[in-house]
Amino acid sequence: MSNTRTDTGTLLALTFVVSFCSFAYEFVYSELLTVMYGGTVTQYVITVGLYFFSLGIGAALSDDLDATDLGGNFFRTEVFLAAVAPAGFLLIVALNSVRIPQSIPSEVIWMTARLPVVVVGFLSGFELPLLTHMVDELEDGEATMPNWLRSTCGQIHEIMVSILGTVWNVKRTDGRRSGLSLVLAMDYVGGLAGAVVYARVLYPGIGLIPTIFVLALLNGIAALVFVAHFGDWAWWPVGGGKRTSRELSIGHVSKTLLVVCLVLTASYAGVVAKHDTADEQLSELYLEQQIENRYPPGAMRATVTSQETTTYQHVIRYNRTWTGTGPNPYFTGRTEQCLRLGSAVQLCESWADSYHQGLVDVPMSLVEPGPKTNVLVVGGGDWIAIDHLREYDVSVDHVDLDGEFMQQAKTDPFFRTWHDDAYEYDRLNTTTADGYHYLQETNETYDLVLLDIPGATDDDLLTLYSAEFYRSVRNHLSDEGVVATWGYSPDSYPQHHKAFVNTVGTAGFTNQLSYWVREDLDSDGQSERVEKFYVFAPGERRPLTGDGETAYVRTHEQYRTVKWHAVPRYRGVRVNSIFHPNYDILVDT
Template sequence: MSNTRTDTATLLTLTFVVSFCSFAYEFVYSELLTVMYGGTVTQYVITVGLYFFSLGIGAALSDDLDGETLGGNFFRTEVLLAAAAPAGFLLIVGLNSVRIPQAVPAELVWTVARLPVVVVGFLSGFELPLLTRMFDDLDGDGSATPSWLRTAGTRIHDFVVAAVGTLWTVERTEGRRSGLSVVLAMDYVGGLAGAVVYARVLYPGIGLIPTIFVLALLNGVAALVFVAHFGAWSWWPLGGDEASASAGTGGNAAASARTDGSDRSLSAARVSKTLLVVCLLLTATYAGVVAKHDAADERLSQLYLEQQIENEYPPGAIRATVTSQETTAYQHVIRYDRTWTGTGPNPHFDGRTERCLRLGAAVQLCESWADSYHEGLVDVPMSLVDPGPDTKVLVVGGGDWIAVDHLREYGVTVDHVDLDGEFMRDAKTDPFFARWHDDAYEYDRLNTTVADGYRYLQKTNETYDLVLLDIPGATDDDLLTLYSTEFYRSVRTHLSEDGVAVTWGYSPDAYPEHHKAFVNTVGAAGFTRELSYWVREDLDDDGETERVEQFYVLAPGDRPRLTGDGATRYVRAREEHYGAVEWHAVPHYRGVRENSIFHPNYDILVDT
């Protein structure tokens, strides 16, 4: 009996482990597809749906697996999962790292990128039915279930039945629980643990790439533990044949004690020696990757990021080299050098190499246009307000402190709100930023708050003459709030009588669907007038200026021209660019819905 109880405890432990992995795989793929394609809600919903559909197909087909070799089929399933899950992960990354010909339909790429979800879900669907049937073989009368588990299960059951009895009529069932109920309970516990550990430990602690190898390692270990405990196999993996591996006693005490034939499906696990060697090699490889997870994560992500950046230019035009990358609680910070490797003059920047910075998928700053961007964000709209300490400016975002440095030149009072305190702290001393912000965080008329911009506006009673939105591009669901009618309505509410709001924007020619949704959103928030302008810079030092960034000034009514009496020195020096800029009514596009927090329009997100 003691051996049988050990066997059932081992099966239940394996149930916990494989369920842990199964649920965590679902979240890994959901997050990976979000990183690759954007749209958190969309990717999670589709991935979970596909995963459970595949899980159901696998469970339905599990009855067709040979009942005489349940143990062997369970071992094969775990080895296949250990191989398929990381391979599918790398396939998705690879699809987003190579140049796919335009002739290939986007729908085909979409389908291929989700095949790993289907494969892993299908294989995981085999696990629970196989474990349930093996548990029933071992624990025919229920006496082999560990006493601690029976006691805990009974107490939980009594509590739940009592709670259910307050609303429904119940009839207590006494006696042994079915193998399905015991295994299913452990499966749910493992699933919950997988979700919690993934969200709280694995993903934030070691990152997405090492996590997939941790989970595959657990599948490999589960397969080896199962064979070591239940299989009658030769300890020398390259010796003997498959028949001897399935029929021999192998030295396992538990296996030699089985004489009643009820557990033949476990001891007769026909494990191919080749498959066993594959499992050992996979497990050892994954163990090495996990042990060096920092180096593996950095190298793989660096290769992917460099290829992604290079793919934004014509083939052979740019070589990207990631110099550093860090992940804060809110964003992935990537520094990289881009080097011109094309033929002819470099049309993108002066010189051969320059340093750039990305936050996630969006370019945040490059040396060639850092000044012009902030001149467009600050120095142009300052022509619409009076400089001085009585003028109040709100900066939402701008954790690099550069916008604050430009505002300091006008002596205004600045409230600065940014969500990422870690990034703001690092930017203070980072040489890459310090050359532009000139210790602006020490400005005596600056009040900085680490908070979400939307929440800040919900709580403050301040009004502002100028609101600068120095926020990331609309590339992710997490940013939908900052592109919503509710947010822009809060901005409008906190403007003074003559106040204006300023934001950079994507070109309507390059991103027409985004532009339409954005315009309708700000219009629905109460902004009736807009002033659009470009900042220009001679990026490649050829004597001609190029368009760098487009900005929008938003107001709930008429405002003066940029080139009026209060024009800044920057605007006056570029009269030819800004003299013809005029205010226009905010247009409205028919059939285009605005973006709202509770009714999002995903067209406002852009695919970078």
């Protein structure tokens, strides 16, 4: 009977492990698809839905597996999961790292990218039915549960029945629990553990890429422990020997499959042991291919020089080198440094100055310079906008969510080139917080609000593009205050532009001033458009040029034609709200 208790305990422990992995795979794929395609809510909802659909299909077909080979089928399932899960992860990365012919419909790419979710869900659907049948196949009687587990479950059972008895009519059930109830209970516990450990330990601790190999390693170990304990040749200290006809059925295990399992498990153990190196190399391979994808084939080579992940974003520095024929149309020289945050390029040497001139030096023509002018900067954790504001001797409140990034940018040589230690400015007050929540709590009013925030590439940023956020900004403006932000071109992103403008208009901004910043990026004597900017106001404001214009505006003739206009209103285009998001405001970069 002691062997039976050990057998049941082993199966329940394996249930915990495989459920842990199954739930965590779901989150890994959801996050990976979010990184690749954006839209956190969309990707998580679709992934969860596909996963449970596939789980149900697998469970329904599990009855067609040979009942005389329950153990063998369980072993095969774990080996296949250990092989398929990382392969599916790499498939999704590959789909976003190579140039896909335009003749292939986007729907095909969409389905292919989600195929790993379906396969992993389908295979996971086999696990619980197989484990349930194996637990039921062991000796009958309460003793099939290990003493420690029976005692723990008994105490929890008593508490739960007492709670249920306050509302429902209950009848206490003593004695043996069915295999289904035992396996389901352990499955739910394992699922919870997988969710918590993934969110609190694995993903923030080692990153997305090593996590998939940790989970696959656990699947491989589960397969090896199972076959070692229940196999006819078992050498496991608490297993061993032939099983009687009333005990677990484990058919012939292919030696080839066993070798494959051993090789996979050993390989994953090596990857996990060197997870920093594996993460860096795979990330750089993907990023370099993806960055190069933005340019014509063979025209640009990207080389990642450093990368790190803060609590809120993935920070990548890279060099881009012109490798095309003819003159380089993108920047002066052959190579320049760039900064990428998440899925979007944030800063390149060729346009770092012109971007911040458009963000700061142009709208400063609309307010008075000096200590009595209050400016709020939302974002701008690289401190460069602060450096430009310092030239006007204004008082600055600066709020950014990512304290880690701000701290790194203070001393990093790349950033110091542009911000010149602006964080030491004596009229600067920096707060590490979310911009939306900061505005909900502060009583300050501002003459100028600068939004130096990431583009709307992910629904994590929907709050900063919502009517509620812009309404809060408007409520914190002084009588002559304005808000300035960079924006996407309406020609390139028409749906985003319409949703964005309608959202800002709904928040109470009636007038807008839009302009391009131009720069001779490649030193060919001709200036090119760099970034689009908008200034919004809830009423009439003074012209951009005139007595109060900044030196930058004065020396650039292009601003003479920039005039205030009414904020347009597009029919049939819904605004973006926190509680009713309009996903048209998101862009695919």
